[in-house]
Amino acid sequence: MYKRDYPENWNDWFDYFETNKDCLLDITFADDDIISLQTKLCIGQSVAIFQLGESSEGRTFINKAREFVARNGNQAYMKCLDLFIKEEHRHADNLKTFMNQQKIPVLRKQWTDSCFRFLRKCLDLEIEIRVLICAELIAKVYYHSLYDASHSPALKTICRQIMHDEDYHVQFQGQALALAKSAKDPMRQSLAHFFHYRVYNAAIAVVWMDHRSVLKSSGLSIFGFHKLCMREWQALQSDLKEHAKLFKKTTRWNQVTIRAEV
Ligand SMILES: [Fe+2]
Ligand SMILES: [Fe+2]
Numbered sequence: 001m002y003k004r005d006y007p008e009n010w011n012d013w014f015d016y017f018e019t020n021k022d023c024l025l026d027i028t029f030a031d032d033d034i035i036s037l038q039t040k041l042c043i044g045q046s047v048a049i050f051q052l053g054e055s056s057e058g059r060t061f062i063n064k065a066r067e068f069v070a071r072n073g074n075q076a077y078m079k080c081l082d083l084f085i086k087e088e089h090r091h092a093d094n095l096k097t098f099m100n101q102q103k104i105p106v107l108r109k110q111w112t113d114s115c116f117r118f119l120r121k122c123l124d125l126e127i128e129i130r131v132l133i134c135a136e137l138i139a140k141v142y143y144h145s146l147y148d149a150s151h152s153p154a155l156k157t158i159c160r161q162i163m164h165d166e167d168y169h170v171q172f173q174g175q176a177l178a179l180a181k182s183a184k185d186p187m188r189q190s191l192a193h194f195f196h197y198r199v200y201n202a203a204i205a206v207v208w209m210d211h212r213s214v215l216k217s218s219g220l221s222i223f224g225f226h227k228l229c230m231r232e233w234q235a236l237q238s239d240l241k242e243h244a245k246l247f248k249k250t251t252r253w254n255q256v257t258i259r260a261e262v
Contacts, residue, residue: 006168006171007171007172008175009076010074010076010077010079010080011076013080013172013175014076014079014080014083016168017080017083017084017086017087018083020087020165020168021083024090024161025157025160025161026157027094027097027154027157027158027161028153028154028157029097029098029101029154030153030154033101033152033153033154034101034102035102035150035151035152035155039149039150039151039152040102040104041213042149042213042214042217043146043149043150043213043214043217044099044102044104046146046210046211046213046214047095047098047099047104047146047155048099048104048105048106048107048110049107049110049112049113049210049211050095050139050142050146051092051095051096051099051106051107052092052106052107052108052109052110052113053113053116053135054088054089054091054092054095055088055089055092055096056088056117057085058081058085058088060120060121060128061081061120061125061128061132062078062081062082062085064124064125064128065077065078065081065125066078067125068125068180068183072179072183074179077176077179080172084169084172087165087169088169091158091161091162091165094158094161094162095158098152098154098155098158101154102152112206112207112210116131116135119131119199120132125180126177126180126181126183126184126192127192127195127196129173129176129177129180130177130192130195130196130199131196131199132173133170133173133174133177133196133236134196134199134200134203135203136166136169136170136173137170137200137229137232137233137236138203138204138207138229138232139162139166140163140166140167140170140232141225141228141229141232142207142211142214142215143159143162143163143166144159144163144218144228145211145214145215145217145218145220146159146214146218147159147160147163147218148217148218148219149214149217149218170232170236170239171239174236174239174240174243175243177240177243178240178243178244181244182244197233200229200233204225204226204229207225208222208225208226
């Protein structure tokens with residue numbers, strides 16, 4: 001095991017996602033678990049934006065992954081991706097149930113979410129994964145703040161579950177990125193990294209603008225938020241080095257036996 005206890009190939013990821021479905025925290029939506037008007041004003045719009053983001057069907061992502069897999073022959077990855085998207089939808093469903101209980105309106109469209117989806121549509125699989133990882137890293141920081149910003153036991157449990165899942169999502173996408181990167185030459189990889197770093201910093205600024213009421217109420221300043229996001233970035237960079245080593249050392253992942261299909 002090269003780091004903590006994360007899966008190291010697509011078959012293990014498939015098992016992880018299958019097992020995780022049965023190990024979820026119990027979220028109780030009690031009748032008296034109603035947040036104050038002040039809290040609702042602070043977190044309502046912000047939760048609605050994240051709920052919209054979690055509900056993305058990921059159709060273009062799946063199509064690009066399918067093309068990539070058609071060239072590389074790794075069907076097990078597609079099965080993991082399907083379970084990964086189901087987890088994101090579970091996050092969206094949990095947040096929606098909470099919003100319905102608190103009478104927070106559900107959003108159908110929001111400009112940052114639309115920009116994020118448009119950007120992802122325009123790019124190849126590697127860059128799309130990079131953009132997606134930006135969202136996952138920032139989400140890890142955001143849900144910590146949301147946990148602190150509300151006294152609702154249901155919302156706190158939802159945040160705890162999402163924080164757990166997003167931690168694994170970053171690893172899962174990091175390994176997928178290592179695979180997608182391997183198909184590019186070093187110059188294109190450097191350009192992609194340069195783009196990734198700029199997009200990440202822009203995303204931090206945009207998330208601060210849209211969600212500062214939640215972030216501030218958990219005690220974060222813009223500098224504190226930026227620092228925490230950059231800590232996640234640094235952790236990702238060292239993970240990517242490990243993934244690349246693992247990828248070189250153990251196997252061409254496109255040759256892994258597809259136990260998930262049996
Ligand atoms: Fe999520
Ligand atoms: Fe995620």
